[in-house]
Amino acid sequence: MRVGVHAWGAVTAAGMGVPRLLQALADPSFAPRLELPRPDAPPLPVAVCADFDPKGVLPPLVARRLDRASRLLAVAAKEALQQAGSLPWPKEQVGVAMGTWNAGTSPLLEILQAVFTQGPEQAPPMHFPNSVANAPASQVGILETLGGANLTFFEKQAGGLRAIAEAWRLVARGRVAAMLAGGVDEAQWLNAEAFHRLGALARPGRPGFTLGEGAVALLLAPGGAVTLAGAGAASLPCPPHLYPPRPDALLLACQKALREAGLAPQEVELWVSLANGHPQLASLELQLLEALFPRHRPQVLAPLTTRLGEGAFASALRVGVAAAVLASQVLPAWPLPPHLETAGYEPARGAVRTALLAAQAGGGSAVALVLVRQQTA
Amino acid sequence: MVTGVGLVSALGENRHRTWERLSAGETGIRPLTLFPTAGYRSRTAAQVEEHRLDLTGIPSQALAHASRASRFALAAAREALEAAGLAPVNGADWAVVFGGGAAGLFEAEAFVAHRLARGPKAKGVVAFCEVPQDTPADRVALAWQLSGERITVTTACSSSTIAVGLGAELIRQGRAEVVLAGGADALCQLTFAGFNSLRAVDPQRARPFDRRRQGLSIGEGAAVLVLEREAAARKRGAKPLAVVLGYGVTNDAYHMTQPEPSGEPWARTLRAALADAGLSPEDVGYINAHGTATEQNDPAECAAYCKVFGNALARIPVSSVKGAIGHCLCAAGGMEAAITVLALTSGVLPPTVGCEELDPACPVDPIPGKAREKRVEVALSCSFAFGGNSAVLALGRAA
Numbered sequence: 001m002r003v004g005v006h007a008w009g010a011v012t013a014a015g016m017g018v019p020r021l022l023q024a025l026a027d028p029s030f031a032p033r034l035e036l037p038r039p040d041a042p043p044l045p046v047a048v049c050a051d052f053d054p055k056g057v058l059p060p061l062v063a064r065r066l067d068r069a070s071r072l073l074a075v076a077a078k079e080a081l082q083q084a085g086s087l088p089w090p091k092e093q094v095g096v097a098m099g100t101w102n103a104g105t106s107p108l109l110e111i112l113q114a115v116f117t118q119g120p121e122q123a124p125p126m127h128f129p130n131s132v133a134n135a136p137a138s139q140v141g142i143l144e145t146l147g148g149a150n151l152t153f154f155e156k157q158a159g160g161l162r163a164i165a166e167a168w169r170l171v172a173r174g175r176v177a178a179m180l181a182g183g184v185d186e187a188q189w190l191n192a193e194a195f196h197r198l199g200a201l202a203r204p205g206r207p208g209f210t211l212g213e214g215a216v217a218l219l220l221a222p223g224g225a226v227t228l229a230g231a232g233a234a235s236l237p238c239p240p241h242l243y244p245p246r247p248d249a250l251l252l253a254c255q256k257a258l259r260e261a262g263l264a265p266q267e268v269e270l271w272v273s274l275a276n277g278h279p280q281l282a283s284l285e286l287q288l289l290e291a292l293f294p295r296h297r298p299q300v301l302a303p304l305t306t307r308l309g310e311g312a313f314a315s316a317l318r319v320g321v322a323a324a325v326l327a328s329q330v331l332p333a334w335p336l337p338p339h340l341e342t343a344g345y346e347p348a349r350g351a352v353r354t355a356l357l358a359a360q361a362g363g364g365s366a367v368a369l370v371l372v373r374q375q376t377a
Numbered sequence: 378m379v380t381g382v383g384l385v386s387a388l389g390e391n392r393h394r395t396w397e398r399l400s401a402g403e404t405g406i407r408p409l410t411l412f413p414t415a416g417y418r419s420r421t422a423a424q425v426e427e428h429r430l431d432l433t434g435i436p437s438q439a440l441a442h443a444s445r446a447s448r449f450a451l452a453a454a455r456e457a458l459e460a461a462g463l464a465p466v467n468g469a470d471w472a473v474v475f476g477g478g479a480a481g482l483f484e485a486e487a488f489v490a491h492r493l494a495r496g497p498k499a500k501g502v503v504a505f506c507e508v509p510q511d512t513p514a515d516r517v518a519l520a521w522q523l524s525g526e527r528i529t530v531t532t533a534c535s536s537s538t539i540a541v542g543l544g545a546e547l548i549r550q551g552r553a554e555v556v557l558a559g560g561a562d563a564l565c566q567l568t569f570a571g572f573n574s575l576r577a578v579d580p581q582r583a584r585p586f587d588r589r590r591q592g593l594s595i596g597e598g599a600a601v602l603v604l605e606r607e608a609a610a611r612k613r614g615a616k617p618l619a620v621v622l623g624y625g626v627t628n629d630a631y632h633m634t635q636p637e638p639s640g641e642p643w644a645r646t647l648r649a650a651l652a653d654a655g656l657s658p659e660d661v662g663y664i665n666a667h668g669t670a671t672e673q674n675d676p677a678e679c680a681a682y683c684k685v686f687g688n689a690l691a692r693i694p695v696s697s698v699k700g701a702i703g704h705c706l707c708a709a710g711g712m713e714a715a716i717t718v719l720a721l722t723s724g725v726l727p728p729t730v731g732c733e734e735l736d737p738a739c740p741v742d743p744i745p746g747k748a749r750e751k752r753v754e755v756a757l758s759c760s761f762a763f764g765g766n767s768a769v770l771a772l773g774r775a776a
Contacts (some may be wrong), residue, residue, distance in 0.1 A: 041497040092645070095628070108482075108567055109489070115570045116490045120416035127570035127634035129763060133477070133510060133531045139763025141628040147620075147642070150628035150766050151539065152475045154529045155508040164544075169550070175479065175626075190489070194505035234469075239438070240515040241506035249524065252469075283427060352439040357498070363515035365527040 002374070004224020005323040006180075009079025009348050011072045012214040012246040013047040013123035013308050013316065017079055022324065025304075025332040032307060034210065039191035044196055045203075047212035047309030048187045062143065067130040069103040069186040070139040072215035077140045077180055089177035089221075094351075095148025097167035098137040098217075099159025099183040099312040103152075107131040109190055112342070136184045136215070148176040152311075157276075158359035159183055160216065160316025161367040167220050182216035183316035187309075202277050209276040212309010214274040218323070226323045229263070229354075230370040232256025239362040242278045247288040249366035250266045250358055254292055261370035263354060266296040268370075270348055272322045274356035275303040275337050276310045283341040283358060287345070301325060301346045301355070302334040315359035319369060322355045326373040378775065379619040380610050381461025381603030382715045383453035385561075386702040387423035387475025388594055390430050391456050395702070396719050399683045400748035401411040404701045404730050405662055406582040406594045410743045411483070411564055419578040421561075422564055423596030423703025425449060431456070433502050439520035442507060444481030449585065449708075450561035451512035451520055457557065458521070461603040462615060465555075472553035474773040475514040475530040476536025478707030481507025486566050503572050510707075512554075522668060525553050531707065534667070535626075535760035535768040537600065538710025542583035542770055543625030544746030554609065559711035562601035568706060571593055575634065577671050583704065584650070585668035585697035586739040596703020600711035601626040603716065617775035619718040621757065622656065629765030636673055636761065640680030643759075646767040647685045650757065654771035658686045661693055662728050662753025665717045668697020669704055669763045670684035685741065695741035700731030714770055717758040721774040724752040741763040 010017065013026035013032035024030040035155065036046035052065045054071045057078055063071055073107035077096075081087070087094060114122040129135065134152035141150045149170060153162040160183025167181035192211050195201050203206035220228070234252035236244040258265060275282050304321060305314045324330045328351055336347050358368040384392040387405025398405070405423045414420040420740060427445060430452040439451060465471055484504045506512075507523050511529035518527050530539050537560030544558030574596055583594040583692060621704035626767035636643070653657065658734065667678055682690050698716055705712055720726050723769055729743040758770040 016650075033402045038497070091630075092627070111567055111570055111574075112486060112489050113493055115566055116493055119569055120414075120573065123570040123574040125571075125576075126573040128574060131571060132533045132763055134533055134766060135633070136419075138532075138628070138633060138766060141630050142632065142767060147628050147630045147645070149626040150532065150764065151626070154531045156509055156511065166528075169546075190492065193492075194502055197502045198499075198506070214708045226441070233528075235518055235524050236577045237515070237519040237522055237524060238440075239519065240509060240512040252524075264484060277679050302704075362509075363511065363519070363527075365511075365515075370411075 001172045003168050003220055003222055004227040005218050006221050006224050007080045007083035007219040008320045009076040009215045010320060011205050013049055013136055013212055014062055016053055017045055019029045022330045025330055028333040031036040036181050036187045036192055038047055038193055044188045044192045044294060046192050047210055049213055054234050056373055058323060066139055069184050072137040073140055073184040076215040076217040079179060079280055080219045083325045084219050091145050092147030093177035094146045095144055095176045095179045096137045096141050097151045097163040097179055097181045098165035099153045099316060100107050100133050101156055101159055101312040103136050103184055104133045105188040105191050106186060108111045114323060116244060118158055142336040149303050150201055155365055156359040156361035158315055158365055158367045159312030160164045161324060161369060162318050164316060165367055168228040170356060171220055178221035180217045181220050183313035184215040185311035185313045187213035198290050208312045209278045212311050212314060214313045216313055216320050218320055222376055226371055226373050227327045229372040230257040230261030235365040238364045242362060243360060243362040247284045250279050250284060250360055252374050253366040253368035254356060254358055255369040257370045263370060267353040268298045268354055268356045270301055270355040271298045271356055272301040272318045273303040274358055274360060276305040281360060286339050286343060297345060298354060300336055300340055300345045301348050302332055302336050318357050320373055322357055326355055326371055378604055378607045378617050379602050379609050379718050380617060381457040382718055383456030383601040384712060384715045385425060386432060388472060397670040399701050400725060402728050402730055404582060405498055406433060410452050412566055417573045419580050419741055421594055423504060423594055424564060425597050431609050435520050439516050440597050443516050444484050445506040446480050446563035447516040449514045450517050454517045454557055454599040456555040457601040457603045463644060465521045468521060468687040470525050470554035471523040472547050472556045473514045473518050473523055474528045474540045474556055474558045474729060476529035476711060477510030477530040477562030479565045479568060480510045480512045481743050482567060483545040483563050483565035499533040510566060514774060517557060521597045532762055532766035533764055534706055534709050534762035535766045536707040538637055538760040538770055539626055541602055541714050541738055543619035543774055548604055556604040557577055560600040560708045562597055562706045562708035564595060582731060583670035583700045585670040585700050585729050586625045586736055586743045587732045588736040590670040590733045590736050592671050593704040596705040598705045598708050598712055600715040602715060619721045619775050620773040622773045623654030624648055624770040625653055625769045627767050629767060631731055631765055633764055636677035638677050639686055640677045641676060642682035643761055646769050649683060650769035650771045651764040656755060656771060658689055660755045661757055663756040664686040664693055665713050665758045666695050666697045668699055669761050679682060679739040679741050692724050694744050696727055696729040698727055698730060698743040714758045717756045717772050721740045721756055721772060726751050729741045
């Protein structure tokens with residue numbers, strides 16, 4: 001069964017909604033606000049959704065009981081569902097699959113802060129339900145009364161892509177009629193500070209990645225102009241906080257995805273860069289491309305993560321933007337990063353029919369996905 | 378097909394010890410010693426005796442900096458592989474599918490306390506590396522150099538139930554030759570404080586289905602099930618333990634923490650699992666219940682069973698092991714699936730420890746006291762979680 005992207009919603013550092021995102025992608029000089037406040041220390045450079053305000057989208061009482069990650073996802077999900085119009089399936093056959101890297105951290109910290117500074121009896125009960133990582137997906141299920149499978153995948157940077165791949169399989173195998181799939185992360189100071197202190201984040205004079213926040217929700221259902229044609233995953237074991245030393249897992253995941261899609265590597269017209277500013281990931285990407293495309297250079301969709309921030313949501317965002325490029329809704333104007341430019345790759349410049357994208361998680365797990373624009377009759 | 382089971386619980390550091398004590402009607406719920414409990418409604422939990430874990434042969438790279446949760450996972454995986462008679466020789470098609478829980482949060486809480494008290498230069502930030510919920514799966518893959526798919530699903534208390542279901546799907550879809558499925562979770566101050574703040578814990582110990590119940594007892598532990606394609610397992614002469622016949626996953630779409638009281642959403646999950654397995658309600662011989670012992674869960678769950686099984690429920694024993702091993706949160710479903718496999722293989726059904734006066738609102742046969750000898754062909758293992766994430770596994774006795 002062909003399963004495609006029928007609608008999507010997004011909240012990113014570019015603003016609320018897909019139109020704001022596409023506008024930012026068309027602007028080569030776009031730069032989001034990189035500033036996350038934290039207690040007792042200077043702000044950290046995290047790509048935040050600075051103008052995010054759920055007012056007008058979520059009822060005030062609903063917004064108040066949700067944590068930030070759930071609010072971000074609820075707004076993205078509403079956009080996707082509104083774009084799709086009235087759903088032709090019973091809502092109990094529509095599910096949710098989300099990837100996340102840090103959902104639940106803010107409520108968790110609220111509880112621990114109360115316990116450590118005021119005593120156990122002061123733990124605020126209202127925060128506890130949102131301290132689970134599945135809270136955003138579950139809250140969306142409750143708000144939109146979606147009774148199908150409700151799954152949250154935790155695979156660090158690859159979580160969003162994993163969620164979309166597994167959601168695709170659930171729909172394709174008829175376990176559900178449709179899925180809202182994507183990813184969500186919040187900008188959370190303790191989390192960002194830990195990455196900063198562990199040396200993973202970019203800072204003046206030292207390369208690294210920029211954390212971000214956002215939510216992406218794609219409505220996957222049978223049919224559609226842009227379909228998911230194949231998915232693959234593999235891993236190369238390494239300690240949980242490190243990238244693997246070689247691109248073996250990425251390569252195998254891409255090969256599996258292409259095999260399932262029935263495509264040869266030379267039929268890939270668009271590669272969606274997974275670079276995030278971290279030099280090791282850039283090196284892995286370059287080695288992967290050399291191994292996967294020895295005689296062929298696909299066009300490259302410039303990395304979104306270097307500007308909009310890294311996270312599980314970011315790997316889902318790449319799927320949404322790639323689908324928009326395939327549907328000729330946008331032609332991003334962002335430049336390629338040096339490692340790709342130096343190697344002779346060129347940015348996406350026109351209509352493409354096939355796209356390959358992948359994500360590499362710390363700890364060694366990798367996921368890949370193939371998108372195909374269906375020929376119109 | 379399930380060919381190996383590893384289990385770490387407060388009752389024992391392996392499946393034999395856990396099963397022996399569970400069958401005898403013992404409980405692992407006792408005063409918690411892992412962190413101070415002064416000021417809490419409950420001071421008990423089902424805490425694992427960590428020093429008893431058998432981690433022999435696990436490479437130091439996988440153990441270095443591993444959290445309690447990861448060590449539970451490593452011990453359970455080691456036991457499961459040994460039981461299956463498997464040593465990975467080519468891990469390319471070996472997948473790890475786990476339910477994600479608190480992972481290294483217990484260890485990181487010390488850093489959080491320091492950070493809040495002493496500012497941004499507080500020591501111990503390295504503990505944050507083990508906070509991501511997929512680190513137990515990462516550590517298991519690292520220990521045995523498994524390079525197949527690695528999935529961590531997190532749906533609160535149904536996480537590892539779904540992991541077993543997804544793991545079986547990976548085998549069916551040809552995405553893996555062998556899957557290590559299950560999960561691990563460890564006690565931490567967050568979950569202890571959180572459930573206490575909700576007043577969802579029993580000050581003494583959990584008594585599922587009992588009319589005097591006052592809530593759950595939090596627990597910790599791990600379970601790993603080795604899943605293989607039946608033909609491959611038989612070809613290498615493995616002794617099959619059970620078969621994953623199917624699973625159902627739905628969402629109540631009702632409330633983050635409250636069950637829908639009529640039980641209808643959970644009945645839908647049960648029906649989905651039966652349909653996926655190609656079973657009718659009459660085929661089911663035993664139900665391993667979620668049975669948290671909270672005021673609202675148990676009657677809603679029994680209402681769901683009544684809706685699906687009707688009069689047949691009178692002949693289906695329904696037990697909850699949470700009075701013995703506690704509510705192990707994200708590991709609970711995997712541990713209960715492991716216990717259900719042991720019930721199928723042994724022909725002995727585990728009791729509901731702590732249930733002495735059955736609540737009339739819970740009209741089930743809870744197997745009070747001690748285990749009961751009864752050979753069954755098909756059993757269900759049920760999990761109904763925060764956020765309305767419900768999952769039911771249908772397991773069959775291996776032929």
